[in-house]
Amino acid sequence: MPRLTEAERSELLPALDGWALVEGRDAIHKRFVFDDFNAAFGWMTRVALVAEAMNHHPEWSNTYNKVEVTLATHDAKGLTRRDIELAQRMDQMTTGTAKR
Amino acid sequence: MPRLTEAERSELLPALDGWALVEGRDAIHKRFVFDDFNAAFGWMTRVALVAEAMNHHPEWSNTYNKVEVTLATHDAKGLTRRDIELAQRMDQMTTGTAKR
Numbered sequence: 001m002p003r004l005t006e007a008e009r010s011e012l013l014p015a016l017d018g019w020a021l022v023e024g025r026d027a028i029h030k031r032f033v034f035d036d037f038n039a040a041f042g043w044m045t046r047v048a049l050v051a052e053a054m055n056h057h058p059e060w061s062n063t064y065n066k067v068e069v070t071l072a073t074h075d076a077k078g079l080t081r082r083d084i085e086l087a088q089r090m091d092q093m094t095t096g097t098a099k100r
Numbered sequence: 101m102p103r104l105t106e107a108e109r110s111e112l113l114p115a116l117d118g119w120a121l122v123e124g125r126d127a128i129h130k131r132f133v134f135d136d137f138n139a140a141f142g143w144m145t146r147v148a149l150v151a152e153a154m155n156h157h158p159e160w161s162n163t164y165n166k167v168e169v170t171l172a173t174h175d176a177k178g179l180t181r182r183d184i185e186l187a188q189r190m191d192q193m194t195t196g197t198a199k200r
Binding site for chain 1: 137138141144148151152157159160161162163164
């Protein structure tokens with residue numbers, strides 16, 4: 001998996017919702033805030049299942065209702081399309097609710 | 101929930117397995133290392149259920165097979181017996197396996 005080209009960065013990174021480049025490192029970061037720990041850890045569990053299936057794992061920290069996420073591809077020593085995909089999946093999974 | 105007294109600290113903290121005081125803060129820290137992400141996040145999920153039931157939540161970060169945990173009681177602005185209890189429960193939960 002090659003690192004993102006400059007053209008890919010210009011196209012893909014601005015299209016992400018709220019993700020920012022990390023200072024001094026080729027990685028992206030976002031802070032997610034939930035109603036409470038139950039909501040935060042429930043989301044982390046959904047993400048964990050996807051991350052494991054992708055074999056692409058986040059660096060993340062949790063304090064009560066907040067989750068700080070950093071994404072990078074260790075083998076590539078920087079950002080790849082897998083980080084973009086996981087970022088998008090993480091965003092999508094903030095909105096799922098039970099069907100009525 | 102009052103902060104631990106000096107006598108309690110002398111008794112309880114050395115009895116913990118691998119937990120150390122955090123520099124510059126009345127909190128304890130431990131790094132847990134697992135075989136892989138599946139094992140690390142499986143353990144986090146077990147801990148999350150206990151933490152939620154205790155209404156006492158860790159500050160923790162995960163990168164692949166590693167989990168860094170810091171415990172303190174925010175309302176008390178420092179260590180209380182609840183942190184000792186959660187630390188002990190976390191240690192216990194590293195060893196559970198399926199029955200044969």
